Amino acid sequence: MTKAKEHTGDTGSLVYQCRLPLSTHTLNYVTDLLRRRLKAIQSRWRALPPGRIAVIVLAVLRHDQRLADMAGGNDISATTVRRWRDELIALLAANAPRLDRALKKIAKRGGEAVLIDGALIPTQRRTGKANRRTTRRQR
Structure with missing residues (x-):
């Protein structure tokens, strides 16, 4: 009879990188939209800065990344990523031309x-x- 060895290493999540073809203008535009929104609602803080939130949401929208995958690599919950995604979609829709x-x-x-x-x-x-x-x- 053999005993299974227990894993004694780090049990953190595995993070992978992918290339996100984004222009600086797009990233700055989305980041500025979010900054203005946070200032308007007088939000004191978020789990991540607006620039990182913008990159995460754009990766979700552009590459259809799973929310749990994006959340796990950034130490936040999938619900938070979903809320950020919905918020930025609403901001983009409000600023889009008819x-x-x-x-x-x-x-x-x-x-x-x-x-x-x-x-x-x-x-x-x-x-x-x-x-x-x-x-x-x-x-």
Whole structure:
């Protein structure tokens, strides 16, 4: 009969790194949104500084990281990460332009936009030869 040896080492969490393609402008924008929000609600402290919170939330949103994975590597709970994510999504949504205004701005610049969310938006269909190109097989 053999006895199993008990592990006597550190039982901390395993942390892995991944590359997050982010511009400095994006990170600063999200961080500033959070700083203004914390100042407006007169929050005294958070478990992490606003810059780290922004990176964690952007990693969750960009790479669809599990909340528990991001929480474990930063010594916070998954609920805290979920709350931060929801808070920053609300802040970004509040500062986003309205859809109709954004589409008008794109149209003024001569651009095109395609929305694939089921929303009905009035469009002008092309007529004549520009409508659809048809190709026939050569036999």
